[in-house]
Amino acid sequence: MSLEKPRPRPRRSGIESEEERAWVGFYQRVSRDPAIATEVMTQLESDPEMKRTHLALFLCCKESLRRHKARQARNKRIGQFVRWLCHGLFVRPLRSLQKGLRHGSDIAVECLPEVVKEPAVAQVRRLARETEFTTAHTAFEQQAAQSAPDPLPASTEAQASPSAKTTRSAA
Numbered sequence: 001m002s003l004e005k006p007r008p009r010p011r012r013s014g015i016e017s018e019e020e021r022a023w024v025g026f027y028q029r030v031s032r033d034p035a036i037a038t039e040v041m042t043q044l045e046s047d048p049e050m051k052r053t054h055l056a057l058f059l060c061c062k063e064s065l066r067r068h069k070a071r072q073a074r075n076k077r078i079g080q081f082v083r084w085l086c087h088g089l090f091v092r093p094l095r096s097l098q099k100g101l102r103h104g105s106d107i108a109v110e111c112l113p114e115v116v117k118e119p120a121v122a123q124v125r126r127l128a129r130e131t132e133f134t135t136a137h138t139a140f141e142q143q144a145a146q147s148a149p150d151p152l153p154a155s156t157e158a159q160a161s162p163s164a165k166t167t168r169s170a171a
Contacts, residue, residue, distance in 0.1 A: 023054065030061050034068035037061040 030037040041061040044051040051058055127133045 023057065027057055027060060030057065030064050032064075034065055037064040037068075041065070 026036070026040055030040055038061070041058060044054060044058045044061070
């Protein structure tokens with residue numbers, strides 16, 4: 001043991017001890033919260049005396065902000081990779097499938113087996129050769145040609161007889 005008497009520490013007031021606890025709390029919180037680190041760093045930069053007194057806290061704030069910035073850059077790179085991967089795994093194959101289906105429908109139709117002679121086609125040809133059908137067909141074509149719209153102006157049509165109007169509307 002030393003022969004000299006230790007110097008008595010001056011008693012701190014309650015305010016000083018609370019102030020000391022607050023600074024210790026800042027030391028603990030700046031590493032977790034970049035917003036607090038920014039505020040503390042701004043405060044310390046504004047007062048050179050406080051910055052000198054709490055230099056370690058200032059350096060902790062700088063380190064916290066640097067780590068936060070690096071974490072954001074890393075998260076951005078991971079996000080870009082995930083977007084690229086999802087685009088490659090989901091979007092590109094889906095677009096390729098849509099493109100293939102768009103052009104594949106034509107190919108699929110061509111791959112279908114050819115239709116064996118349609119019985120209706122033979123029936124139509126047989127009916128077309130009958131005289132009764134040909135006379136009915138020519139009569140229909142003549143009636144269609146007569147009921148075609150006349151190039152008459154509207155005033156002439158208004159003066160036309162009522163029997164002509166009924167024939168046109170019946171056609």
